[in-house]
Amino acid sequence: MFSHLIIFCRIVVNAIPFNLLHLFPLQSLSKLLSSAGLLILFFSLPSFGQTTIKGVIKDKHTKQPIPAVSISFSGITGGTVSDKEGFFQIRVSKTIKGLVFSAIGYKKLHYTMSAKESPYVNIELEEASNDLDGVSIVGAKKPRYRNKNNEAVELIRNVIANRDKNRNKQDSTVVFNQYEKLNMSLNMGAAEIPTSSFLRKFPFLLKTADTLRIPGRALVPLFMRERLTMLQETKDHVDDKSVVLDEKQSRVDQGFDEDGVDEYLNHIYQHVDIYDHDISLGSQRFLSPISSLAPEFYKYFIADTIKDVKPYVVRLAFSPRSKQDQLFMGEMLIPLDGNYAVSSVTLYLNKAININWVNDFQASVEYQRDKKGQYYISKSTTAMDLGLFKGKHSLYGIRTVATFDYRIGNNKGVVFPKPRLLSARKKKEDTFNRPLALSSLELNAYKNIDSLKVSPKFKRFMSLSTLVMSGYNKQGPIDIGPVTSFYSFNNVEGTRLRLSARTNEDFSDKWLIDGGVAYGTKDKEWKHAVGVIYSFKPEGILRFPLNSITLKSSYETQIPGQDFSFIEEDNFLLSFKRGVDDKRLYTRKWSGEYVREMENHLSYRVGYRNQEFTPAGGLFFQPASGAPLVPNLQVSEFTSEFRWAPKEQFFQGKRFRRPIKNGYPVFTLRASTAVKGFLGGDYTYQNLSLNIFKRVYISPFGYSDVIVEGGMILGKVPFPLLSIHKANQTYSYQIQSYNLMNFMEFMSDRYANINIDHSLNGLVLNKIPLIKKLQLREVFSVKVLYGGISAKNRPENDPNLYKFITDKDGVQTSFALGKTPYVEGSVGLSNIFKLLRIDYVRRFTYLDHPQVAKSGIRARIHLDF
Template identity: 25%
Template sequence: MKTPLYRLLLFFFCLALVSISSTVKAQTDYTVTGLVTDAQTGEPIPFASVALVGRRSGTLTDEKGRYTLKVKILSDSLAVSSMGYKALRQAIDPERTTQALDFKLAPAGNALQEVTVKAGENPAWRVLRQVRKNRSINDRKRLAAYEYDSYVKTDIALSHVTERMRKNPLIKRINEAMSKQDSIVDDEGHRLLPLLASESVSRYYFRTAPERKREDIRKTRIKGVAVDDAGLSSQLLGGTNLVSQNFYDNYIPILGKDFASPIGDNWRNWYEFFLADTTQIGDHICYEIQFDPKRQEDLAFIGKAWIDTTSFALCQIEARIGKGANLNYVRALTIEQELESTIDSLAGSTATAGWLPVSIKLSASLTGVGKQSLGLRAQVSLRNTNITVNRPRPVGFYEQPIEPSDTVATPNDAYWHAIYRTAAGSDSLGKEDLKTRQIIEKLRAVPAVKMAEAVGQVAVTGYYKLGGFDLGPYPYLFAVNSVEGLRTRIGFRTNEQFSRNWILRGYVAYGTLDKEFKYGGEIDYLFSRQHWTVAGVRIANDLERLGLTPELIGGNRIFYALSRFGRYRGGYQSYQKEAFFKTEPVKGILLTAMVGSRTFNPLFPFHFRQNPELGDLSPLQSDINDAYWSIEARLARKEKYLMDGNERITLGTKRAPVLTIRYTRGLKSLGSDFNYQRITLRAQQSLRLGALGRMTYLLSAGFTPDVMPAPMLFPHIGNPTPLLTTNTFNRMQFYEFVSDRFVAVHIQHRFEGLLFNRIPGIRKLNWRLIANVDALWGSLSKENQAVSSAKPLPNGTRPIFFGALDGNKPYVEVGYGIDNIFKLIRIQAIHRLDYLDDGPNGIPFNSFALKASATISF
C-alpha cells in the first residue's frame, strides 16, 4: 500500500535492523510543588490525586495537603482531584525546572445515587451491570445520525536512539547536521528524533440506516520525513481513521487483534475490577473503576473507567495494553477517551441522546526485533466540536466516503489560528510541537535522509517516482527460469502529475535463453473518482503459466512474481487484447464489462482432439484462439478506500464479506475456436471469534457446460514449492487437476495466544498457533475427458496428462503450524489426505510437507 504511514514504518524498520545497546537518558529533572486546600474553608485536603495531564506521572498530597512531583518531562497542565470535590486543572510552564502551584478545590454539590451492594459481591459489578443495561440509551449506535468537526494532531518520532545506534552512518550524518539545542525527550527521558508532525481539520458524517460514512478533509498541515503527498496523508491521518474505538462493543480492534472491552458483555470473564473512588469529570459525578486482566497473557486492557453515577454512561476511560499481551513490535499502547452526552436535534434543546467522544488520545511505542532495537513513538490527539445528532442527510450525500478539499494543503495561517481558538483547545500546538517541526525541516535537508526516503519509497510501493512517471514494480525486475533464462523487465506507470484522467502503463521484458522480447501496455481514462468510473484498453505479448495468471490467483502479485522462477512447467506464449469499462453506481457495488481475445501456444507437450467424437481418428491441435466478452459484479459492503492520486487503495471491509460473480461468453463470431459459457463465483471474509481468535475463508466456484480442451477449463492452483502460500493447494502439483465444475474452500484460523499463551515455557516466545483446511470438489465430464489425447506428438514426446477429480471424493489438505517465530517466520505442516496413488509415473504422492513463509504483522 502506498501511504505515508507505510513509508514511515519502512524507514523505521530499516533502521531497526541495526543492533543497538544502552539507552541515553536526559539529565534534566523537573520539580513541581504546591498545596491543595478546600476553597471554602481553607483546610488542607490530604491524599488528593495530582497528575500531569496527558502523562502517566502523578502523586498524592500528604496529610497537610502538600505535594512534590519530580519527573523527567512536563506537560502543559496539572490536574488535581479528590472525592467530594470538583476536579481542577492549571497551566504550568514545561520549560521551567522548578515551580510552585497551589490548588483550591470547590466542593461538588451533586448527590450520589444510592448503591446497593450484595454480601460477598464486588461493588464494581453492580455499576458494570447498569452500564450494560443502559447501553441502548448511551451508546452512540442508538443515534440515527451524527456529524461533528474534528481536529487531529499526529506526531511520530524515533526513540531509544542509543550511543551505539548513533555510530550508524545514517544516524551519524543526521547528528552532524543537527545542533545540540535540537533535542526532545519522551516521558521516560529518551531522546526523540521527529519523523512526522501533522494537523488535520475535517467534518465527519455518520448515518445509521443504511450505514454510511463520509469525511470532508478541510485543511491539513504536514511536516515529515518520507512524506510528500498531503492529499493522501490527510485521508490517512485525518478524522477517525486511526482513533475510532467504541468501548461499548465487546471487542476493540487494534493492530489486527481483538481486545476484550472492560465494559463489554463478557466483562466478568476477562477482568478483575476495583471500585476506587468517585470524582467529578466535567459536569458529571463519576464512579472510578480500575480494571486489570484476569490473565496477563490475554488480549485485554489495564486501566481506569469513569462511569456517570446518574446515567451509568462511560464518561472517560484510560486503557493501556498489558506487557503480557501477544503483540509484536509494541512496547506500550494507551487509549484515552472523554465522552459527553449529546442534545437530540429533533426532540428539542433539552432532550439528551447518546454519548459521543469529544477528546481522544492514542499513544503507542513500537520497537524492532530484539530488546535493544530502535523504537518508534506515535501520538494522536483528536478533539470533536460542533456536534449535531439525529439529522441524517440523504443517502447520496455519503457516497464519497472521504473527500479532500481542493485547498486542503494550501497554507493559511489565519485559518489555523482560528482553529486553535475554537476546535483545537488544549490540543493546540505547544512549544514542543513547534520544535518538532523545526527539527523535521532540518532533517529533510540532510542528503542521507533524502536517500533513505528514496529507498523506502521503492521498497514499499515497488515504484521509483520520477516526475509524472513511476518506474517499476521492482518484484518483476528479474527472474530466472528454465525457458527464458535470465529474464529482465522494466516497466512504468503514470501518476497524477502526468494527468488526473489519463493513466498509462507499460513494460518490456527480455529473456537471455529464449532471446525473445515480451511487452505489455495499457491506456485508461478515469471519468469519475466519486463513482470510480474507468475505461481502458490493454495489450500484452508475454510468457504465462497455466493456472497462474493474475486473474486466477486473485491478485497475489508476490506469488505471481515468484512463479516465474525455476522450472517453468506449464508455460505458454500468450497474445492478449482487452477493452474494459468499470463503474461503481452505488457505493460497494463495482460493475465491470470487458471484451477481448487471447492466444494459447504451449511450450510443453500438449495437443487435443478437434473432433473428440472421432476418437483417435480426430485431427489434433495444440494452439488455441479465444475471443470473449464478460460482465462482473463485485459486492463489498462497508469497504473503505483512500485516493492516492489516480490509484484507489482499499482498506478492506473489516468483517463484511466480499462477493464477486463473473459471466464469460466465448464466441466463434469474435474469432474464438469455441462457443462457450463460463460462470465463476468468489467470496471471502474475516470472522472475529472473540477469545477463539480470527478465522478467514475464501470460497470459489466455477462452471462451464461446454466441451473444450483442458486449458480452457479450470486448472486448479497447486504449489509444490517449499514456500507456503495461502489460498492455494500447497501439496498439489501445478495443473495436476482440471475441472469443468468445482467448488473450493480455503479456511485459515489464527488462535492468536489462546493456547500457547497458557503454556509457561512457550508463552515467553510469543508463538501463535495457526491451522488451515483446504478442500476442493470438482469433476470433469466424459465429453471433456474425451477431448484429451494420449497420442504421442510428431517428435515422439508423450503429451502432458491433466488429471480429473472424482465428483464424489473431494481433495483435502489440512495444516497446522507455528506463527511469529522471531516475530517474522511461520512454519506449517501440510498433510494431503487423499489422491495419494495418482502421482507422476505411478509413484505415490508424499502426503506430508513442511513449508515456511515470512510476514511482518502485529
C-alpha cells in the first residue's frame, strides 16, 4: 500500500511519459488514491481545556444538508458557519449554554445545551413561510435570486470597486519574513486500522495515527516540510528577492526523488489571495468572488452582522450560480468601516465541481492593514484531500503560511543573509527556529520517516519503486535502464535490442556517465552511445540552477525531423505507427556543450557538434543532376540557445526535469552556424528559430496552451538540413506535433506556426444531466503552419542538391509549403476515467498528397486537475 502512495507522487505530473505507462498497476492505484467522504477539513490546532461541539444541519423535510448556516453562541461572543455538507465544528474554552442557528430561507433555531449533551448533535431547520388566514400554500417556489435590489450584491460591488485601493500593491519596497509548514498524511478509514496490511508491515506507524482530527478517519503522517524565507517585493518586481533562511524536511533520500515531489506540492498548494482576479488550484484557475466579473457568476447572501465589535462586521456568504461551475463557496468578513475591504475569507469547493485529485478543499486567509491602510496576507491555511478515484485511501495535506516582521517603506539598508538549505540533511538535532508550534501530527511525520529509513522492508520496497517510477534498476552506483527501451522494433532495424546504464549519486555528485549498445536484427548494425556530464556545482548534476559541461559520442538511428524531449526514441510503445515508416538516418555524432542557468530563470547553452548522416531504408541522397548516390552528409556546427522562463516551475528528478505549466511565458531562442571545411563540414549555413509558449487562463472558460514559433535557414543546403516539421505517425495525440502529417512530408527554410490547445474544463458538459456525472472535459485544438523553400534550395534550380523524397514507386512524398498553410484541428474529450484524452483529428489542407490520412482518432494519457 505504501508503494502506491509513492507512485501517486510520481504520476501527478502533467502527462505520464510513454516509457512508464505499462508499468503502473492502475487498478491497484485507483483503489489507493481514492478518497472517502466529502468532509470539510478544519485546521485549528488542538488545545487543552476546550469544549468541542460538532454536528450536521439538515432540512427538516428533505433531509438534505444545508450549507452556509450561521451558528452563534447564546450568552457569549463567537460563532462559525456550516460547510457545503452542513457540517460544523466549534471549539471554545467556555461553557456553552445554547446555540443559535440561522440561515436565509429558514426559521431561526435556538438550541439549548444540557449538561449531559453529546458532543455530536443533529440539527434540523424548518423553511420560513408566511401564513395567510384561510389560505394554504403548498409547493411554493423560492424567490428567484437577483442582483437588482440585493443588499449583499450592493455590498460586494463596493468591495470590488475598492479592491485595488485596498490591495497591497507594494507602492514602495516591502521586506518581510515568511514561515511555511506543509504536512502530508495518508488518509484511511479508522475502522481499517486493525486489518491494514500497510500498518502491519510498519507497526510503528500505528502509534502515530491521528483518529480525532477527522471523524471516522485515521491520518498517518508521512511528510513534513518547514521553510523560513526572507522576501523583498517591489512595485515593478525588478528588484524582488527571496532567500531561504532555513529549511527542514522529513526525507527518505533512498532512490525516491523527494525534490521532484516537493516542487509539485508547491504547484498544488499555491498562493491563495482573494484580491487576485482568479485563484490557482493546481493547473486550474477559479474566478475570485471579488473579481470584477464575480457578480455575474456568484450568488451572495448576508449571513450575519457581528455587532459585538467596533466597527460592525458583515459575514457575507457566497456560492456559484451554477454548482457545476469552477467557482468557490464560502464566506468573507467585511468590516463596516467605509473601506469595503475583506479582512478574512474561507473558501471551499462544491462536490459537483469537475476537478480531479481534489476530493476536499478548504482555504482560510487572514488579512492585516499596513501603515498605508492597504491589506496584506498575515496568515493563510490550505487543506486538501487528494486522491485519483473515490475509494478508501487518499492523501490529506495542510499548508500554513504566516508573515512576520512586515516592513514597508525605505528598505535599502536591509541586508539579506546567505541562504541555509536543507538543514535536516546536515544535522540530526532539531535547531529550526520556527515561529509557530507544531502539532503532534506534524511532529510525528519527522519521527515516521526516521523509522522508515532503517526498515529493511522499506528499503526493499524503495528499490522496486525506483524501477516502477523511473524505469531504472539501481545496482549500487549504477542504474540499469530504461527497461522500456530494451526491446523495440521498426522497419529499418527490425527487432532492436538495447542494453544501457548510467551512474547515480552514489557514484558521484558532480559526474554523470551514461551509455549503451543496441543491435538491429534486420540491418545487422551495432549502435552505441556514451556521454559524460560534469557539474561545477556540488549540489548535483541536474539541480537548478545548472552549471555544467557535457561531452557525447554516438552512432545511432533517428527519424529525420523528430525530437523526443522526454522519452527515448526506441521506446517500445513508439514502435507502433500508422502508414509507411521506412526512412531513417544513421547518425554518427560527437558534441560538447556548456550549460548555465541563472536564479532568475534566464539560461544559455553554447556548444559544438559534428554529425555524419547516412541514409537508411527507403531514404536516399540522390543529386538532382542524376549523379551517383551520395553515401553520407557531414555538418560541423556551432550551437547556442538562450531561454527565459520567468517564475518557472518544474518537476525535478535526480536525473530528469519536466516543466509544470503555470501561466508564465517561456521564450527560447536558438541560433547555430555550420562551417564548410571545418572538421569535415560539407555546408555553410545559419539556422535561427524563436519559440514562445504561454498558458492563457480565461476564467471561468478554461485555459489555452499557445505555442508560437518561427524560424529561418540562411544559406544553400540539401533537404536533410532544412527544417523538417514535426509529424506524428503514432496513434497517440501529441500536443507539439502535427498528428495527421507524415514523417518528412513538409520541409522549409523559413516558417511560422501557431498551435492552440484549449480546454473548457467541462463548462458545457457539466450542465447536461447524467453526462455531468462522468466529469468529462471538452478540448479542442487548431494548428496552422506557414512556410516555404526559397528558390536557391529547390533541387530543380540546382543539380547539386538532393531530390526530394519519393516512395518505392517513385511518387514524391516530401514537399514545400505553398501559399496555403498546413492546417489541422481536433475536438475531443479529456478526463475519461480521470486518465485518458481522446481526440477526433481532421486535416483541412493538402489532402491530395499521397498516403495521407484525412482524419483519425488519437488518444493520450493525460493526468491533470
